[in-house]
Each structure stands twice: as C-alpha cells, then as structure tokens.
Amino acid sequence: MKIAVVGGGISGLSIAYNLALRKAGEIHVYEKNWITYGSSTRSGSRFRVHFWSEENSRFAMESIKRLEKLAKKMDWNPIINRTGYLWLLSSEQEIEIFKKSNEMWRKLGVGGVLLTTEEVRERYPYINVDGLAGAFFGPQDGSFHHDYVCFGYYSLAKSLGVVFHQKTEVKDIVVSGGKVEGIKVGDEGLEKFDVVVLATGAWTNIIIEKTGIKLPVEPLKKEVCLTEPCRYFIKPLVIDLASSAYVTQTLKGEILGSIDYPLPQGLGDLETELGFVKAWARAVAKRIPILRNCRIMRTWAGYYMMSIDNSHIMGRDPEWPEGLYVAYGYSGHGFMMAPLVGELLAENILTGRVDELMKPFLPTRFKEDKLIPEKLVIG
Amino acid sequence: MPYDLDSSPNSSNEYRRIYFEFNKARLEGYFSEPLVISLYRNGVKAIGRSKKMYRWRGLYDLSPQNRTILVKANGVYVDPVVTPCRENLIVHSNTSKPVLVKLFSRFLTGHFQHHKFLRNKILWRFFVEAVSRYANLPNLFEATVEVNRSSRILDLSPDILIVGGGLAGLTAANLSSSLGLNVILVEESPWLGGRLRYDTIDVPGITIDRSEILNGLVRNLESRPNVKILLKTVFAGFFKDYAIAYSEDNATLYKIRSKAYILANGKIDLPCIFRNNDMPGVISASTILKMLNCYDVNPGKRALLLGYSEDSVRIGQQLKRAGVEVVIADNSDIHDRYSNPSLEVVDNLCEVRVAGGRSVEKAELYRRDGVREVLDIDFVVCSAFSNPDIKFAGQLNSKIIFIKDVGFIPIHNEFMELRDNVFIAGGATGSPYSILHSIEGEISALSSALKIGFKNLSGLLEEKVEEYLKKLREFNITWKEEVFKSYKSGYQARLDVPVSFKNIFISKPRRDAFICFCEDVTTEDIIRVVHLEEFKLLELVKRGLGICTGRCQGRLCMINASIYISHLYNLDPNRIGLTRIRSPGISLPIHVLELGEGA
Ligand SMILES: Cc1cc2nc3c(=O)[nH]c(=O)nc-3n(C[C@H](O)[C@H](O)[C@H](O)COP(=O)(O)OP(=O)(O)OC[C@H]3O[C@@H](n4cnc5c(N)ncnc54)[C@H](O)[C@@H]3O)c2cc1C
Secondary structure, rough: EEEEEEOHHHHHHHHHHHHOOOOOOOOEOOOOOOOOHHHHHHHOOOOOOOOOHHHHHHHHHHHHHHHHHHHHOOOOOOOEEEEOEEEEOOOHHHHHHHHHHHHHHOOOOOOOEEHHHHHHHHHOOOOOOOOOEEEEEOOOOOEHHHHHHHHHHHHHHHOOOEEEEOOOOOEEEEEOOEEEEEEEEEEOOOEEEEEEEEEOHHHHHHHHHHHHOOOOOOEEEEEEEOOOOOOOOOOOOEEOOOOEEEEEEOOOOEEEEEEOOOOOOOOOOOOOOHHHHHHHHHHHHHHHHHHHHHHEEEEEEEEEEEEEOEEEEEEEOOOOOOEEEEEOOOOOOOOOHHHHHHHHHHHHHHOOOOOOOOHHHHHOOOOOOOOOOOOOOOO | OOOOOOOOOOOOOOOOEEEEEEEEEEEEEEEOEEEEHHHHHHHOOOOOEEEOOEEOOOOOOOOOOOOOOEEEEEEEEEOOOOOOOOOEEEEOOOOOOOOHHHHHHOOOOOHHHOOHHHHHHHHHHHHHHHHHOOOOOOOHHHOOOOOOOOOEEEEEEEOEEEOOHHHHHHHHHHHHHOOOEEEEEEEEOOOOOHHHHHOOOOOOOOOOOOOHHHHHHHHHHHHOOOOEOOOOOEEEEEEEOEEEEEEEEOOOOEEOOOOOOEEOOOOHHHHEEEEEOOOOOOEEHHHHHHHHHHHEEEEOEEEEEEOOOOOHHHHHHHHHHOOEEHHHHHHHOOOOOOOOOOOOOOOOEEEEEEOOOEEEEEEEEEEOOOEEEEEEEEEEEEOOOOEEOOOOHHOOOOOEEOOOEEEEOOOOOOOOOOEEEEEEEEHOOEEEEEHHHHHHHOOOOOOHHHOOOOOOHHHHHHHHHHHHHHHHHHHHOOHHHHHHHHHHHHOOOOOOOOOOOOOEEEOOOOOEEEOOOOOOEHHHHHHHHHHHHHHOOOHHHHHOOOOOOOOOOOOOHHHHHHHHHHHHHOHHHHHHOOOOOOOOOOOOEEOOOOOOOOO
8 A cells, every 4th residue: 555644743753653563555754844843843742641531531641651662662762751740720610620520530540639739839839829729730741852752753664664755745635536546746746645644733724625625623823932941840840720821841951831822823924922922921930930030042833733622633534535534633732642643543544443542533523513622721 | 431442441440450259269350341251361261061061161252142151140140241240249150060970971962862771761760860950050949039120121113223233233323313214223242343343354455444434433323312222232033023132231121113124243253163162262253352352351372273264364463463372273275375474374184172171271283194283272263164143034034045155144135135124234144344344234224214215215225236236246256146146036055065164173073072062962963863864954953952952042053063964964054954043032031021011
C-alpha cells in the first residue's frame, strides 16, 4: 500500500512511525515547512490525564503510557518528567467540580488530591494564596520536551524507511470515483496514493474543504511567554483557574506560560502582542510574586485547533472518499494525545478495526450528535 | 557631556573616582561607567561562570542586548554591562564550580541528554535533580525584588522613530526634524555618535572631521523642540500592537506607535570560532575601541587580532599607538598588505587555540603549511567579521539573504524601504563607509516623510537615490544591486556557492570551540545533530540544541551557527538559513510589565 501522511507535526510523525512499524508499505510524509513547524514546536510541552470527560482522560492515560514505553527506543530522550499539575481554585463551585471529577479519575486509577489553601501554602511557599479557596493536585501529570519527542519519532520513522519531504506543500487531494487517487504537490502533477492521512493541524480546513468536507473545527491563535532562565523551583504546572493563567518551568530554567487573552479566530499572522504579555505578567506577578524579579525574554504564537466539543477528531466518515483519514482538532491538548492517535489510526487504516478508545473520537460524532464535551481546556 | 568627543574620564566632573566591592575585594572605578569596565580596569577579567559547564566568562561586548553574564549588585541580579558603577556598590558573582560539575564536566555537552542510559528511571531522577540544582542560574530566592520607584510605562507616538544614534540615525533625525516632523531617537549607549564616536569608518584615503560632523548634528538636534533623544534606551522591537523600547536606567518601558520607523542600529562584531573562544579576554573589536577611545582603559599589553581587513589594521594601529604589541592572524593567504607594514601578520591559519585560566595567556597558531607558532598574549580581538544587526528585520519577517563576503543582509530597496513604513540605513544595511551611511540616513528620512504625506519631496528623494547609486558604483559595491533586485523579485537562493568565512579558525569540530555562549553549545554538539538527523536547517538545529534560545536570543550565535554548518558542508548559508526572531528583542522585567498604563 502507498500512504501519504500530510503534515510533519507530532500527529503526522506518530502516524507515519506506527504505519511503518506495522509494515504498511511505502510511506511518505509531506511537510510544507520543516518537521515540527506547526503547533508541535509551539506547545507548552505538558501532559495530563485529568480531563473533564472520561473519554479524554482514558485516551490521555493510554497515550502517555505509549510515549513512556517508546522513550526507551528513541534516539532522543523525550525528557518525560512527572511533575504534576496544580489547579488553583477560587470558588467552592470549582472545588465541587474537581471533587466530582476526582471520583471519576479515582475509578480510572489516576485520582489526585484536593488541597486546602493552608496545604498549598505549605507545599508551594512561593504561591500567594490570596483569594484562593483550595487547589487540586494531579501527580500523574507532567512534562516532556516537544521537539525531542518529535525528533525521536522522526528518527525512528526514518530508520523504518519512511520517506520525508520537507519544504513540500500538498496543494490538493485528488479524488475519483469516490476514492482517493493521490495528492498534488506544488505545481507538479498527480502523485498516486492509496491512502491520504491529513495531520495538518490548524491548516486542515484549507485542504479538506477542497474535497467538500466540512467539520466544526476552527483554528484559534494562542500566545506564549517565556522568561529568562533561573534556578529550577516551579515543579508542577500551576494553573490559576480564575485568570486561566498558567505557569511552568522547563528544565533549562525558563518559566513558560500563557493566559486566556482575546485573539482572533482563524488563520492569520503569528505575531504576538504586548497587551498579552502585560496581561500574563500581571497575573503571574500576583500569584507568584517572586517572579517580579524575572524577565520575559521571548514570546511566540501558535494555533489551538478548536472543535466545537473541545475534543480531537480521528479516523474517517464512511461517506468520505475511500482512503481519506484525518487526525486533528486537538483543541490545545493534542501533543499528549498523538502517540496513541498514531497507533490506533495506523491500525484502523490497515485493518479497518476501530478501537474502543478511538470510537468516541470519530468524525461522525458531530452528525450523530454524540459530542464529547471537554470543559478543562487550559490557556 | 556624553557626546563631547574630547571628553575623557578624567577631564569631566561626571567621572568621579569611587570605591566598590567585588567578591569581597575593594576596587576603584569611575562613577557611572559600566561595571564591567570598572572591573576590567582593576584587572578582573573573569567575572562569572557559564551556565552548564561553569567555564569562566568575562566581557565580550558592551551591548546591553547580549546579557552574557549576570552578577548580583546590592542583592539584585544585573547585567554588569548596563549597570553603572556607583560608590559602595557591593557586587557578587558566582565564581566557584560545584564538585559534581568538576567530576562530570566531560558529560555536560549540549547533546548529553541524548544518551540512552539516561532513560533509566533511577538515573533519570538523579539527572533531573542535578540539572535543577547545579545549573549556574540566578536563584530568585537569593535576590531582592528590585523595586525601582521611578519605573513606569509611557506611550510615545512620534512621526518617525529612529533606532540608533550613529551617523545614519543622526543624519536621518537631522533631516526629518528640519522638515518639522516629530522625531524620537533611541540609542542604547550613553552617548550619541555610534561608531563615529570611537572609530573612523572612512574610505581609505578620505578623512572626515568626525568631531565636527558629530557636534554639528548634535547641536542641530538639540536646538529643535520637535526632537527627543532617549539615551541608554534599548529598542526592543515590534509586537503586533506596539513597538517597544526599554530604559534600564530609569526602569521605563516605552510603548511606541510611530508613523514610520528607521532602523539605523548598525553592525554586530560576531565572535570568532576558535578553541577556547569563550575565555575571558576574548573581546569584540568595537569594545576594544570603546575601551581605548571612550573609557580610557588599557585593554592589555599583547594582543592577537583575528581577521585581516581594513578595519582590523586600523584597530591594530590604534592599539599600537596605545603601546600594545599586536599580531594580526588570518585564515587565508594575504597577498595585498594594506599600508603600515609595521603590524605583524600571520596568515594561512587553519587553527587557533588560546589557553589560560581566568584570562587568555597564550595563543597557539597553526598554519596550513604545518608551522606552529606560540604567542604570549593577554587579550584577543574578534575583528574578523561583523554583520548587520538583523534582529528587527527578522522580527518583521523580512527576507534576510546571505551575500558572499558581506554577510546576512536584510533586503531593502534603493529607497531604503524594508517594509511598508519601516526603513533601514547605515551599517544595518551592510554598507561599509560613513559617506554611504549619511546618504542612507537622508534617503530613509525622505522616504519616511514621503510615506507620511510630504508628497513634494519625491524629486529630492530621486536625486539623493541617484547620488547614492553613483557612490555605490564609485566604491564598486556591486552586491547592493543584488539586494535591491531581490527586494523587487524575491530571492532565489543559489544553492551551491562555496564560500569561505573569515571568522572560522578551527580545522574540525571541537568541544572547546563554542558557538552559543548562553547554553554552552560547541561546534562538536552542532555537528552531532547535523550528522545524526541530517538537519541542515538552522531551525531544526536550534530545536535540537537550544542555540538562539539563551539570554542573548541568538544575537551572538545565530549567524555563526548558520555559517559554521555551511562551512562544514560547503553549502550556501542561504540554504541553512536563520531562525525566526521573536519579540521582545531584549528581556523585560515582569515588575515593569505588570504596571498599569501611565503609572
Ligand atoms: C501555545 C500552545 C500550547 C500548547 N500546549 C500544549 C501542551 O502543553 N500539551 C499538549 O499536549 N498540547 C499542547 N498544545 C497543542 C499541541 O501543540 C497540538 O495539539 C499538537 O502539536 C498538534 O499536532 P499536529 O501534528 O496535529 O499539528 P501541527 O503540529 O500543527 O502540525 C501540522 C503540520 O502540517 C503542516 N502542513 C499544513 N498544511 C500542509 C500542507 N498542505 N502540506 C504539507 N504540510 C502541511 C504544517 O506545516 C505543520 O507542520 C499547545 C498548542 C499551543 C498553540
């Protein structure tokens, strides 16, 4: 079989690797810039297993297990570190929500702890607890290095014979007789393929709409701030639910974070705004006052690909042209899902089997009205 | 008066002798000069340690944008390049090296994390612990939060914002303000004049009266109410909603919306690549000139100048006049020696290695013909290669192309236009001589005024451009044609031009020849990732190694990394490319950013 994977982000790389591992045939990855260019190199590099919906929680749990296992095989150390997530809660209502979710998480074997403000002050003396009602700590969550994970997949895939075409944009998908015939690359003619997988992140609508398919997914710009490196002290990812600001520290020492800030929907430029930087600075200076002593060194922007239920989409709709698959719409928590997406989608492509974990995330859920509402979206 | 050319530290009231303390030693300096200069005066070259390997680090360049070392002054982490020396300042820097680092320094390479054994769960925990505990980074808990009473955020909305107070910037300011436009000029150093203040940048054979030109321009600007000059203020580039500048001196952040911008921010002296090139005592050419001509500091007794060029010969002569013994070293065959045969030149080098402890003491020069020479030296001047400062062109996503024997140049047209309302002039365009810089200043001012709506200036602009093109032909600067053409038509990289680079002095990748000084990345690390994954794109190498992501934001390493990879694979640097440059261009304190408007 000849398979084209479009997009060299974490999804595309994971899909290509898993296909190659299963000896699927001739696999080509097309990336319009360089691998990792899209959201994958712009992410916050954090994973969690604590989601609002059980489907997402289960999916993330399995996905991280896959990544941890694979880490031993990779040439690049993905630097997986279970540092935990600390959700700062400002109202009884928020505490109730986490209490209820924690029951679900406990059933899945990943229960966390609810902390009082006193306990927060004791365990994280650098956090200003003014106005807090409590906190939730999820010890199973943590961080990885996004570029190293991508490069790890890339080098494994390459060694299994996957062909990479960087700086090569796929312009169109050619369909005939209800079946995918191939793709058009640049100005050249048709490249024949039996299967085309779109893992094109925020740019998916541009290409999928050419085949007449429309799904309720929109890119949303998100910006990130990074400070100068300082001695490591913020271990978990700290999220202040009230301001939706988050803060975390990389092993290199930089403090990274973002805040919900009104930015335009849709694809546009990836420039960042001083207004955003100030909003984040104000929020973190209030929550972690010692950061006043730190300097913001860099900002960047990327896209969350938001589906209407904030959960990702993978697989195909039987009404689509035969041989067309997608994996996108991650709504800001896609990096951690991609290891499992790659595995399940590869199996689905090769055997037609739809795994229990994958079933809820099929693109058909929108017309069947079986949404997976996800309320815990960060940033 | 900071811009008075004849002032020397001793002749002015400003420069009072004062006492300060560095790591418990009582030292003498001059009031308000940069702390690094005071330290150098006292023979303190090794100021701090590097982040991972704890190698000694000292002054390389006097630009506040590099932030290569931080020290603690009165309990606050500061950059000794920007911090002025004050009476009784108590300065502290981390000079010890943890035992663990001593034992394991062999493993602290940039590609160390790729070692497979680190995936072992127990070792991994140990490694994470070590990284978090032993990296030489500021500990926020050991510093006091700096509260500057005067810190504030101010809005500026001039007609023209000019970045850089060198000849090009001053000329542009002079012309545009004479038209009645509101002009703001930001300059990062404490004086106006840029290179003109400390160097002659004339065409060989033509001399200009620097002080007369400079004082004339400054007098004009000072007499005009529509000109505002912000000294010691660093332009930090463009966000989508504002351009910004920051003054460390009074902790003021300027939010700028200007009708037009002129980038006249000059060139950067890039570090040379040789063995132990991170050692204290390795100093950029412009810094040496500032030491000699602005701060009255004797840089040393015996100098090794890297790179043979008009510029380095001129620096060599100045050093000689100051009583320094000078040897110039070059990596190519020098046939045509410029005037002044009294300077000793060693050419055809394939490798340079310096040695020493807290400062360079010796240099070993290896010639291609096998001859090895050992010199006693006490400082090294990196004068082989300077490149236009491409930071802001990069932030604006302008195309930047590599031109053989010149460097990476932001492409612009003959009207000095970089992008709709952003113009560029002077050394920042790559032009070599002051005569060109002043014409470019005028053209950029006229183009900006035209953009703002002064339609009647188009005739004058055409004339100036005519004159400019004539001058370029006269000096035989043909590469500018290529730049102008690329602006119109888009550049097509020629992919196989072999190029030689003037600042590379190693014959193969070495683990003591550094590319990135913030993250301790060596030429050997670079080559590992390039080999491992065939990463022949700087964007990928950056992600693999963390170059261009340290405190200097790639200012010192980005171009060097690109040309080093080109050098190894004999590829056009246009193919390796540069990386995206992000805002802000300098790091901004959170305690200022959090302030409300107009506070
Ligand atoms: C600011 C920010 C923070 C985030 N934080 C986290 C986090 O902490 N944890 C987490 O798990 N997730 C996080 N995410 C989300 C995560 O980054 C994404 O969900 C994930 O990277 C998506 O990967 P992808 O491969 O699907 O898409 P992308 O990485 O965007 O890759 C798509 C690729 O396709 C290429 N492409 C597009 N069109 C074409 C074409 N026509 N031809 C060829 N190539 C094409 C693009 O160039 C791009 O490289 C964050 C995202 C952002 C923006």
